[in-house]
Amino acid sequence: MELISALPEDVARDCLIRISYQHFPVVSSVSKAWNTEIQSPEFRRRRTTANQTQKILVAVQSRVDSDEKRRTGLLVKAATNPVYQLSVLEPKTGNWSELPPAPELPNGLPMFCRIAGVGYDLVVIGGWDPDSWKASNSVFIYNFLSATWRRGADMPGGPRTFFACVSDNHHTVYVAGGHDDEKNALKSVLAYDVSRDAWTALPDMSRERDECKGIFRGGVLRVVGGYCTEMQGRFERTAEEFDSATCKWGPVEEEFLDVATCPRTCVDGGDDELYICCDGDVLILKGDTWQTVVKVPEEIRNVSYMEAREGALLLIGSGGFGQPHMSFLFDLKSSNWAKLASPENYSGHVQFGCSLEI
Known part of the structure; x- marks a missing residue:
């Protein structure tokens, strides 16, 4: 035919x-x-x-009560607890849209869930039940070809929260660190093969890392920052790398970050470059030195998400608590900022995000 x-x-x-x-x-x-x-x-x-x-951003974003926002000027969630949806931004066109909810999650995504893209699949892992706030080890997968959801194998080892989550973009999602139900920081690492719907335990990191960030490049998983159980929110400057070919961890880089800070905005810039937002500045790692690139616009000084793409940086953030989240592109060649249109329905807090090329 x-x-x-x-x-x-x-x-x-x-x-x-x-x-x-x-x-x-x-x-x-x-x-x-x-x-x-x-x-x-x-x-x-x-x-x-x-x-x-097409390169898109998928964000775990809170819904906005539009009527309340008009009355107060602040972002108020649609319910007592925040309700999160999967929002899609096409940076090239500035268009926003929303993915259909998973049938098993009609009332919104689990809070603090993590997402990663693998081919045409978007994988949603863990988080807290929005009503009970109980941590989950569930896995849901959205397929862009069929616009349908399916259930994946639960993450093993029991519920964990605030873990690093990153994909190799082809087959595997890596989960590292985080903490368990007793707030104990973890050093265990898992790999999820999406096509096989199978989890594998990888060798542990050298230390516990709660609220760490995962970056994957060239077959190497780098886990940045985080903190151990005893530190409770006092971030480290360290990082360590896992070679997926040899299945071994390298030595800890004790002074990888310039300052001890939350690493959620640390992103791969390609060409052996990394970027991070720190104290209102965008920094770039060149060799062993972090250098200032540009100041972040005041409107998004509280940056919740950043990624590097095609000679530009995409940043999403707000000017302060309760303020609308906005999107800006920074052109690395011209050093100019461009504000993207953010419809009111897509101005809620962005808790996590990932980029896909589909």
Whole structure:
């Protein structure tokens, strides 16, 4: 059966790789041939080679009570406890949208859940039940091709919170550190193979790391910062690396960060560069030295999320408690800031986020 009537197969495939990710579910329902085509690994390879993939940000973001915001000027959540949704930002167009809720989570995402992208899948791990505040080890997976949810295998080892969570973008999500139900910081590390729906325990880190940050580059998992049980919120400057090929940890870098700070904004900038926000500044790591790049705009001085992409930095934050969250792009070549439009429904607090190329 022809993919598109009267068109050569190579031309038809060239047409299909240009569709927007938002149209994947519709396209897959047109015919078995189209569904088979977009589900194939070759479709993703062609789409990537032709530079037709779309880079998006998915954020765990609180919903906003619009009526209350108009009365008070502050962001008030839709219920006594914050209700979180999965918001999608396309930085290239500035468009925002919302992913459908998982059938098992009709009242919102677990608080402090972590997310990571693997191919066309978005993996949602752990968090607190929004009503009971009980920690969970659940896994939910949203597939962008079919716009459907499925349940994944529970994270082993019992519930953990505030762990590092990062993907290799192809097969695996890594979970490191965090704390258990007794507030004990953890040094254990897990790997989740999304296609196999299977968890593997990896060698422990050298020390406990609560509220640490994970960065994955070139087969190496780097876990930055965090703190041990006894420190309780007093962050360390250290980092350590796990080589996925040898399955071994390297020595601890004792003075990796310039200052002891929360590492949530530490991100991979490519070309052996890292970025982080600290005390109102964006810093870059060059060699062994952190250097100031630019000051953060006052409107987003409290940065909750940052990522580096295509010669620019995307930052999301607010001017203070209860203030709307806004998005800014910083062009690394021109050193100019550009404010992105943030519809009122997408101005809630961003608790966590990840980027996907689909």
